[in-house]
Amino acid sequence: xxxxxxxxxxxxxxxxxxxxxxxxxxxxxxxxxxxxxxxxxxxxxxxxxxxxxxxxxxxxxxxxxxxxxxxxxxxxxxxxxxxxxxxxxxxxxxxxxxxxxxxxxxxxxxxxxxxxxxxxxxxxxxxxxxxxxxxxxxxxxxxxxxxxxxxxxxxxxxxxxxxxxxxxxxxxxxxxxxxxxxxxxxxxxxxxxxxxxxxxxxxxxxxxxxxxxxxxxxxxxxxxxxxxxxxxxxxxxxxxxxxxxxxxxxxxxxxxxxxxxxxxxxxxxxxxxxxxxxxx
Numbered sequence: 001x002x003x004x005x006x007x008x009x010x011x012x013x014x015x016x017x018x019x020x021x022x023x024x025x026x027x028x029x030x031x032x033x034x035x036x037x038x039x040x041x042x043x044x045x046x047x048x049x050x051x052x053x054x055x056x057x058x059x060x061x062x063x064x065x066x067x068x069x070x071x072x073x074x075x076x077x078x079x080x081x082x083x084x085x086x087x088x089x090x091x092x093x094x095x096x097x098x099x100x101x102x103x104x105x106x107x108x109x110x111x112x113x114x115x116x117x118x119x120x121x122x123x124x125x126x127x128x129x130x131x132x133x134x135x136x137x138x139x140x141x142x143x144x145x146x147x148x149x150x151x152x153x154x155x156x157x158x159x160x161x162x163x164x165x166x167x168x169x170x171x172x173x174x175x176x177x178x179x180x181x182x183x184x185x186x187x188x189x190x191x192x193x194x195x196x197x198x199x200x201x202x203x204x205x206x207x208x209x210x211x212x213x214x215x216x217x218x219x220x221x222x223x224x225x226x227x228x229x230x231x232x233x234x235x236x237x238x239x240x241x242x243x244x245x246x247x248x249x250x251x252x253x254x255x256x257x258x259x260x261x262x263x264x265x266x267x268x269x270x271x272x273x274x275x276x277x278x279x280x
Contacts, residue, residue: 124178
């Protein structure tokens with residue numbers, strides 16, 4: 001306990017999934033948190049986004065650890081609104097020690113229009129850049145910036161698998177660029193004592209994974225695959241005999257990178273992937 005005691009952490013995509021678990025674990029370890037989520041559906045993505053009620057629930061769970069939670073409904077693609085939310089958080093806390101740029105979508109599938117490519121790049125890349133760039137002026141020495149990548153960034157067919165469609169290509173491209181971006185930014189801010197790293201999950205047990213488009217992507221042989229159908233296929237992706245990792249598995253990595261335990265770790269690509277990348 002207390003690994004990030006006294007720190008202030010900002011998390012995007014915080015209403016559910018990985019973002020909620022990051023918020024809870026950071027609060028459990030002593031951080032106050034700023035919770036940001038769009039809390040509205042994005043047309044054409046193919047599965048519902050989080051709701052305002054889910055964002056409220058994340059805040060409630062954080063407060064169970066006697067930590068402060070400030071939440072804001074913001075689309076990370078909207079840089080001006082994001083900047084306003086960050087300014088309000090700084091008015092409350094004075095600084096932001098940890099930035100977890102986690103919000104993301106995956107409109108995967110060959111039946112999507114080319115607009116899905118734009119949506120994926122806008123959220124998964126531009127949204128991450130917006131988050132980091134508007135918070136960076138408020139991150140002090142010793143601060144930590146963490147981007148949620150994906151093992152997709154390191155797979156040989158990340159952007160050229162026709163079965164993944166334009167949205168899958170946009171997702172893969174965004175994650176590839178992020179893997180390079182964290183290294184370049186890490187060099188720029190190292191002299192200020194700020195660290196920049198990326199966590200790369202394999203399939204993670206969240207609503208994004210458990211959605212009709214993702215099920216269809218893993219079981220193209222079935223017209224309406226179920227969770228049971230997909231869980232037969234998912235273990236093929238990892239070297240370990242698991243279908244996916246849990247959100248807490250990623251949150252543990254985030255806590256490490258947010259804490260002073262990793263004070264000299266920067267420019268790192270940290271896979272939490274059950275050995276998925278061992279298969280390359």
